[in-house]
Amino acid sequence: ASPISLRHLAAQRNFAIGVAVNATPLRKDPLYRDLLAREFNALIPENSMKFQNIHPERDRYDFSDSDEIVTFARKHGMKVIAHAPIWFHQLPRWVTESHFSREELLAIMKDHIQKILSHYRGQVLAWDVVNEPLNSDGSLRESIWFKTIGPEYIDLAFQWAKEADPDALLYINDYAEGLNSKSDGMYDLVKGMLERGIPVDGVGFQSHIGFLSANDPEEVNKNMKRLQELGLEVLITEMDVPITALKGADREEKLAEQARLYGAFLDVCLENSNCNNFLMWGLTDAHSWLQGFTGGKAPMIFDRSYQPKPAYDRMVEVFEKS
């Protein structure tokens, strides 16, 4: 085995490098487990901790998949960024179809946050407490939480999260990486939270390049810096780079452009002292939410045969020169 791994390079600078994982390949695929443990010192559950998965019925929580992931991480000395208790999407029918009153939904939200955060208390580094709260114009998205509870659902979620796990870092996560009305909305949101004494530690930059996100590393850099001025951490939480979104005459050129983008985002993160976590949204091209749509997106840094792509080599170079 090569002595060089992203994990080794990251550890030297007290940096977390990781990917999103699911329980099924973790259980079934030894190559998946080996590559994860060799290359990464952090992970984020892609789906297992979402509301629908972890809390499928009002009086039933299901921690089986997420426990498997957290146990794996602990066994291999990997940090866990936990994702994402309060989101508009992936809610079970018992939540979306019951027409709960404000008081009922507040009680449900509090129970949900407190049960899952206390279950993993001391075992995870951080939580994406609230995911994707914003519209593209920077206003708050009209999720069931917003519509039933009001804009204060975000403050309450963070306060209840803090009570349930006082040592976990608490993040807000969205695709608002560049400089635009959405990231201005995020800036105003977290600034207001801090002014109100709400325990928010950082902002996740999802970084789904080409599909949902801005892809200008210089804008990302500036956005990281203005959040640092508020005293906040930032992290890259869900990076992927489908080559179909990239310029290039052929596959080779697109893979080079993909490598450039992964390298540039890593570089920006390493350069900003408030960015200490870099997570990608899948391990290999066979384990990406994008691979099901059409073939050929090849968004990750390992190919379908678990071999490193030019983007992997580029990330190694960026670590080595930083």
Ligand code: G3I
């Ligand atoms: O597990 C069931 C399976 O039992 C069933 O047969 C199948 C039929 O549709 O669905 C499977 O669940 C799917 C699940 O992924 C696992 O593959 C869901 O339908 C599908 O909606 C779900 O998609 C996930 C999506 O979030 C919605 O939760 C993607 O994997 C996941 O990558 C994506 O992740 C999000 C982040 O959480 C937030 N930011 C954007 C990012 C990409 O959309």
